[in-house]
Amino acid sequence: MKLSKSLVAAALVLAFQAQAQVQAQTQAAAPATTGTLVVVPAFGEIKHANDQATMMFAVEEHDKDKAAAAARVNRKMKEGTEIVRRADPQAELKTMGYYTYPVYPEVPPMPQPATRAATKPVPIAWRVGQYLEVKTKNLAELPKTAAAAQKVLQINGVNFGLSPELEKRLDDQRIAATYRNLNERIVSIARAMGRQPQEAVLDTVDFEGSGNYAGDAQAAAAPQMMRMSAKREMADEVPEPSFEPGETTLQMRLVGKVRFK
DSSP: OOOOHHHHHHHHHHHHHHHHHHHHHHHHHSOOOTTOEEEEEEEEEEEEEOOEEEEEEEEEEEESSHHHHHHHHHHHHHHHHHHHHHHOTTOEEEEEEEEEEEEOOOOOSSOOOHHHHTSOOOOSEEEEEEEEEEEESOOTTHHHHHHHHTTTOEEEEEEEEOOHHHHHHTHHHHHHHHHHHHHHHHHHHHHHTTOOGGGEEEEEEEEOSOOOTTOOTTOOOOOOOOOOOTTOSSOOOOOOOOOOOOEEEEEEEEEEEEEEO
16 A cells, blocks of 8 residues: 555654654753863884994903003004094094903802812913994994904994984974874864864974984894903904995884864
């Protein structure tokens, strides 16, 4: 049986009224956003190939005669420093961490008589060493420089990072990327609140420090104890080591305060 046109029209009117009532209730339940202050965190990062290397060389000698061990360390460090200077004249060199300490015999695990325990231990040898820190931007020649220095020194660690000059030049890009992310978030928040992005007024922008929260990418590796043979005065030719400088990620955070009209 077909419904009359009047019944269909009445049904449509009721449906429209019900929908309008639901929309009115929804709008009434939504809070007003005029004058609302919204705190918006933003984040930006850029990546760039590393242009600087920090390499730590070390030399250590072990001998019963403390003076003999120190003499060999001094000679090898001087020779190694001259090798690095000739291979890379632009490198920054810094000697550091000179140490001398005695080596005592191992203590037997069994308890010892009181008279023997009170005896002051006598060193059986001495260990002497020193470190050389080398900073350079000449990454192309770094393997050759390292191989030349390894004739008398040992590599204790190598780290790659950005030079201060390059990091300063990249600061503009890092700020721009972070501010761009702030604008993108403001647009998203405005739409979520049912407002137009042009109705948002940026009240405050708080840049929180440098943004490099990953730690010092330029720091040298922590010194480790090196063991070298006291009989080997000059190492054989050393093949060039392989290095991959990689890249560094620079990050920045900021917090913006946005007020809606």
